[in-house]
Amino acid sequence: MNLIAQQALARAMAGGAKRVPTAEVLPVAPAAPAAPAAPAPVPAALAGHFDRVGWLEGRKHALDIVRDGRLLLELQGGRSQLADRLRQCMQSKPASFAQGVASIIALVQEVAQ
Template identity: 80%
Template sequence: MNLLAQQALSRALARGARPVPAAEVLPAAPVPAPVPAPIADGGHFDRVGYLEGRKHALDIVRDGRLLLELQGGRSQLADRLRQCMQSKPASFAQGVASIIALVQEVAQ
């Protein structure tokens, strides 16, 4: 046990110690919740999320490689990748978007 905890315990167990009412310890007015700052430029970018997005998109492309050979299959695959971008962090979505760009580039 650290020194601060030992001191608090010894004060609590000392003779003549009296319980402290909660009203004396708690603030009189509730503390307002902090307001989150708006995220600029589409959110926080982190490299790990970007790489995870690319990896996930590549797995989808590998699983749907037969679609690449069908007529209109590349657009279907790109639509599936766009669907997996929904409700994801910005960095993850950017990783998926880079793979979508590659799939569309190969289609031309």
Template identity: 70%
Template sequence: MNLLAQQALARALARGARPVPAAEVLPAAPVPAPAPEPAPVPAPVAGGGHFDRVGYLEGRRHALEIVRASKVLLELKGGPKQLADRLRQCMQGKPADFARGVAEIIDLVEREVPSE
């Protein structure tokens, strides 16, 4: 028996010990917390199938590597369009989630890189 338990037992068995009502010892009843806000519902997946987050992240990573390797192409006239076409080619024949990750990077390139 540990020290605290021994002390508690000794107090309980001591002469003159008085019983303590449970209400004095137990904590007050908890106040019900307000209802939590509902969690955001993810957007439905096009095609109604399973969403593979790993495939999506792999597609983004692959597309980012291609963009980083083609920095010079981004500076040329018509380069961003060529890079977007190259990324679209790498999407062909890949799983839908991988292609979705690549498509997001294509959108970023088309939106953020000025095409001259």
């Protein structure tokens, strides 16, 4: 037992606390788990944990790809190829990273129109 737990136990026992048997606190038999309901589909943008650092890293990575492929921006159909490359780099990445890349994809497609 760590120091904080020992101090808390000592404080509780000093105040006239009485011990309670475990059987009175815990249920006798564990409750049967409820039947799992079918999970509702979650959009990819909302799945997972969002953190700003991951989002910024995703944007940075996507901007590096755009800078490396800036010649594609001038070719016919190059913007869609660049957007496809960015979508490929989103695969199997955390949600926040993917959202950062998606923001750059939106910018690339916005400039294309």
